[in-house]
Amino acid sequence: MNTDDIVRTFLDFYRERGHELITGSSLLPPPSDPVLFTTSGMHPLTPYLQGRPHPQGRRLVNVQRCLRTTDLDEIGDLTHLTVFEMLGSWSLGDYDHPQSLRWGYELLRDGFGIPREKLYVTVFGGDEQVGPDLESLDTWRELGLPVESTRDENWWSNGPVGPCGPDSEIFFWTGDGPPEGSPTTDSRWVEIWNHVHMRYERGEDGGLVPLRQVNVDTGMGLERLVSVLQGRRSVYETDLFEPWMRTVPLLWDLDERSVRVVCDHLRSSVVVLEEGVRPSNTGRGYVVRRLIRRLLMVLWRGDDSRTLSDLPGEFVGTGTVRGVLLDEERRFSQLLVRGRRVLSRPEFRGPLSEEDYRYLHDTHGLPREWVGSVLR
Structure with missing residues (x-):
């Protein structure tokens, strides 16, 4: 599959399931936003994750160009990029997190043809504020995928304050031989998709309060997905580069x-x-x-x-x-x-x-x- 095929497969999958295609926002946030650049697919949607009704409904999908400088020292390895595109899907108070996980696995398996044995997932294991994400753990086990619980690695936020929640990350085996170890023990497991159960708001004092609505926010780096599906060693060996x-x-x-x-x-x-x-x-x-x-x-x-x-x-x-x-x-x-x-x-x-x-x-x-x- 070339890059255009991959993007079309992703968008069509979610549109068939009632998601409205929204236009990716500019790389430059509006003047009122303190962030210099759009850093994630969810960033422009923050007001809607906090409860404002979106004009296109409660199920959304898009492709968003992003820029991050937090990983500049990693640039030059096989997977990190400064400017990249993010494939994203959202449920704004609509379907639940397990449904998102099931659809995600279906797309990877049937839409992109990734065999189950090449996948491994991680879930939030709990901390002092929030208990373990047993709902995601049970869902992945029902689907027959190996699961590993972590702590900070499976908690997502777009900054020190704002919407956040436990996430479930999907990894792909990039090694030459049969899969070994787990995502925390073997770097050949590479993250390709993150499903966030966006249900809290973190305040200035570090405390968490429930959001007005429970959301699902998923993000999958296009360049990294392309390298996986094209069987390339790095994102730089794909048709994009x-x-x-x-x-x-x-x-x-x-x-x-x-x-x-x-x-x-x-x-x-x-x-x-x-x-x-x-x-x-x-x-x-x-x-x-x-x-x-x-x-x-x-x-x-x-x-x-x-x-x-x-x-x-x-x-x-x-x-x-x-x-x-x-x-x-x-x-x-x-x-x-x-x-x-x-x-x-x-x-x-x-x-x-x-x-x-x-x-x-x-x-x-x-x-x-x-x-x-x-x-x-």
Whole structure:
């Protein structure tokens, strides 16, 4: 199945079960929202999870583009991405969590053809505030899937306050041989889908109160699902990344992890720039500036003659986005030239303290990784 087939199969499955297709929101939340970027499929639906009636009803499905910077240090592995798309389904006070789990398994098994022995699930085992999710545990056992109980790993929230609840995560076996261990003991079990029983609101004091309605919120990363269904080792080997992964290694001689970092950060930067965000030292602009400069540090490692101007026009265009990328490259190059002069001062010739690193970053804009590589 190519990516379009996978998306269509997902959407059709839920539409056949009474879900209305809603348009994915912008990557940029409205000005009143303190979050810089849309980080999850449920984020734009928060008011409706809290009880406001949705104009399209109580069963919804969509595809939402998201951006997360919490996993930046993981970028370059086989599964993490900065910008990704989330397949989501919702019950706003309609059907219950076990129904969502049963439908989820049906779609994976019959719609996508994933054999049962390749799946493992985890459920919330309880903590000081909420008891174990026995309802989900019993449902998975009835369906014949192996289940593991965890604690914090199976509690979902979109931040320190707001809607939250226990979740049930579905994992796929990516190893070469027969499945071994469990999701908490073997990293070859990769999470592909999360079903959240969204039934609490966490307040500023950390306490939980029941939501006005009990909801179900599911989210499945499209890129990760595509890699599973296409039998690929990583998300970067799917048809979604094929043009990038075909072109970047031909332009620049990079190791495998560096190729993935450059592809992710370039792709993510282009997406954010196309939304109208411009590099700056604060807010959303700082996020895109950080992405561009991180990819440049990888690109210049071992060869500072490499340049984003090498990229073909079909990847970054020939207009505004390309101009912004090249201007940011020029600015960063000039910053590093000044930075080398700063680091040549006598006070930076010995081992640096945390205070030194903070000063170099906050006063001169010098990234810690770059400072460390220069002084090595």
